[in-house]
Amino acid sequence: MLRLIKNVYSGFTNILNYPLNKRYLLGALNIINFHQVADTFDHTYHHRGTFTKFAKFKDFVIKLNSRYGIIPLQEGIKYLQNQKIQNDVLFALTFDDGDISLQEKVIPFLTTEKIPATFFINTAYVNNQSTNWVRAFNYLFSIKHDIFNEKKNVEMSFLEVRNTNNPPIYNKYRIFLENTFRNLECKPEFTLNLEYLKRMDSTLFHFGLHGHEHQRYSMMSYEAQKKDIEKNIEMLNEFTNYVPYWAIPFGTNKDWNRNTIRIALEKELVLLFHTNSVNYIWNSLGVDRIACDGKSFYEIITNLRK
Numbered sequence: 001m002l003r004l005i006k007n008v009y010s011g012f013t014n015i016l017n018y019p020l021n022k023r024y025l026l027g028a029l030n031i032i033n034f035h036q037v038a039d040t041f042d043h044t045y046h047h048r049g050t051f052t053k054f055a056k057f058k059d060f061v062i063k064l065n066s067r068y069g070i071i072p073l074q075e076g077i078k079y080l081q082n083q084k085i086q087n088d089v090l091f092a093l094t095f096d097d098g099d100i101s102l103q104e105k106v107i108p109f110l111t112t113e114k115i116p117a118t119f120f121i122n123t124a125y126v127n128n129q130s131t132n133w134v135r136a137f138n139y140l141f142s143i144k145h146d147i148f149n150e151k152k153n154v155e156m157s158f159l160e161v162r163n164t165n166n167p168p169i170y171n172k173y174r175i176f177l178e179n180t181f182r183n184l185e186c187k188p189e190f191t192l193n194l195e196y197l198k199r200m201d202s203t204l205f206h207f208g209l210h211g212h213e214h215q216r217y218s219m220m221s222y223e224a225q226k227k228d229i230e231k232n233i234e235m236l237n238e239f240t241n242y243v244p245y246w247a248i249p250f251g252t253n254k255d256w257n258r259n260t261i262r263i264a265l266e267k268e269l270v271l272l273f274h275t276n277s278v279n280y281i282w283n284s285l286g287v288d289r290i291a292c293d294g295k296s297f298y299e300i301i302t303n304l305r306k
Contacts, residue, residue, distance in 0.1 A: 025068075025089040025301075028278040029076045031289040032064075032300070033094045033247075038101040044142040045101070045188065047134070050293045054105050063297045064091055065115055072116040074206065074243050077270060081282045093117040094272075094289065096210055096247055098126070098192045111201055119192075120210035120247040120272075123235040126197070128189040129182065132214035132249075133161060133174035135190050136181035147180055163254070170219040197239070207236050208245035209269065216250060222259040229263060247272040251289070261285060 035050035037057045064070060073092040079085050093110075095102060098121040110117055125131050131139075137158050141148060161173045181187065197207065211217070212231040220228070229246065236242045246264060248256050251274030264271050264286070271286030279287050292300055 025278065026087050027085050028280050029080045029085060029090045029092065029287070030278045031073065031076070031092045031094060031272065031287060032292045033096060033274070033289045034292055035096050036099045036101045036293075037106045038104065044139055045190070047138055048294075052292070052294050056294075056296060057106065058109060060292070060295075060297045060300075061093070061110075061113075061115060065113070070115050070117075072206065073118040073208075073245065077245075077287065080279055080287070083282070085280075094120065094208075094247070096120045096249075097122060097214065098197070098210075100189050100192055103192055103196060107200065107205075111204065114204065116204050116206075118206045118208050118243065118245065120208045120245075121197070121232075121236060122191070122210050122212065122214045122249075123232050124213045125191040126194045126235075128187065128191055128193060130178060131181055131187075131190050133177040134158070134214065136177040137161075139188065140177065140180060145180070147176075162250075165218075165254070167219045170216065174215070202239070202241040206241045206243045207239050208243050208247060208272075209233065209236060210247050211249050214249045216255045217248060217260045218255050218257045220259075222262070225259055226263050229267065229269075233267070244268060245270045245272060247289070248274075250274065 034052055034057065036046050037052045037054050038046070039054050041048075041051055041053075061070070068089050068091050070091050070093050073094060076090045076092045079088075079090060093115065095106075095117060098119055102119075122132065161170060161177075164170050209229060209232045212228045212235070215228070217225050217228075233244075244267070246269040248260065248271060251272070256271075256273075261271070263269075273286055273288050274291055275288040276290050277288035278290070290300065
């Protein structure tokens with residue numbers, strides 16, 4: 001009798017976790033996004049806010065693919081533009097930054113399972129001689145670099161650069177961090193290199209824009225934004241699997257401005273934002289994505305709302 005009660009309760013819990021919430025997904029394109037995926041967390045390479053254990057990621061993708069299916073992003077956007085989703089539930093898989101952690105297990109796993117994905121690449125870092133200020137700060141701090149011996153540099157916190165609305169302050173600190181990393185004699189490889197990108201399955205995987213450099217576009221002038229994205233386009237345009245989609249670095253409202261929209265319209269690019277929302281209708285400004293880093297299948301599915 002006790003076992004029967006447990007089975008009924010378990011079934012009821014699963015119903016709450018999955019089928020009832022499906023009504024929030026009907027007619028929507030759900031674009032899910034990851035960054036770093038590996039077996040174990042390495043504090044010199046990974047960031048807690050953008051890390052997912054491979055076992056959790058694999059379980060998530062298998063469940064998602066078996067219950068809903070995962071389609072190429074460009075296919076989902078076409079359905080959305082043409083208002084053809086109706087009562088379907090569409091999911092597309094994306095990754096930002098082209099993190100090198102994806103090379104070991106994620107890409108081989110997706111290749112074996114024939115699951116499509118779009119990778120948004122910062123082309124400035126594919127030679128692994130430089131990196132953005134976020135990775136530079138995290139790495140330099142983790143190895144206790146000399147720049148953090150002085151009190152004024154310890155107070156130069158990640159959050160200060162991340163949240164400031166003052167471009168001179170932003171550029172002062174981010175250039176300092178990036179140059180310090182660039183001048184290291186032995187630098188870790190953070191990004192998939194060009195040769196590896198060329199070997200990836202071009203029918204299954206596509207490459208989109210993430211900025212030549214991973215910067216906050218709201219801290220850049222119109223000319224600087226335009227120059228940066230043009231370089232990104234130039235390098236990725238050499239790939240047959242390039243798609244004109246621009247996932248704005250960081251992707252929140254404080255990280256882009258009217259100039260970003262203007263450039264996207266001029267270049268006929270689809271913008272992707274990080275708003276944790278699903279897409280029911282086509283918005284000419286762009287589409288929304290869901291941050292899935294570190295989350296389980298049920299955490300994400302049960303929280304999807306209009």
